[in-house]
Amino acid sequence: MYDYGECHNCGTRIEERRVKQDLWIKGKLLIVEDVPAGVCPQCGARVVNADVGHRILDIIAHHKEQQKVRTIAVPVFSFSRASA
Numbered sequence: 001m002y003d004y005g006e007c008h009n010c011g012t013r014i015e016e017r018r019v020k021q022d023l024w025i026k027g028k029l030l031i032v033e034d035v036p037a038g039v040c041p042q043c044g045a046r047v048v049n050a051d052v053g054h055r056i057l058d059i060i061a062h063h064k065e066q067q068k069v070r071t072i073a074v075p076v077f078s079f080s081r082a083s084a
């Protein structure tokens with residue numbers, strides 16, 4: 001297991017969890033599930049190590065050969081129109 005060290009916000013020991021990682025690629029929102037990431041149990045700060053980051057980009061680049069992906073609809077809110 002990768003050692004994520006201590007949280008840069010609060011100094012708490014980071015724990016490894018499986019998370020949903022959202023990211024924007026060329027204006028499209030993508031979500032990768034079951035990503036191993038370091039999560040601070042105190043403040044929720046999240047760390048993804050560089051190897052995992054590269055693996056995520058690899059999965060996205062080659063997903064057509066590897067696996068079928070499912071698509072979800074995501075609600076989009078406007079901050080500026082919410083305060084009417």
Ligand SMILES: [Zn+2]
Nearest residue numbers: 007010040043
């Ligand atoms: Zn923290």
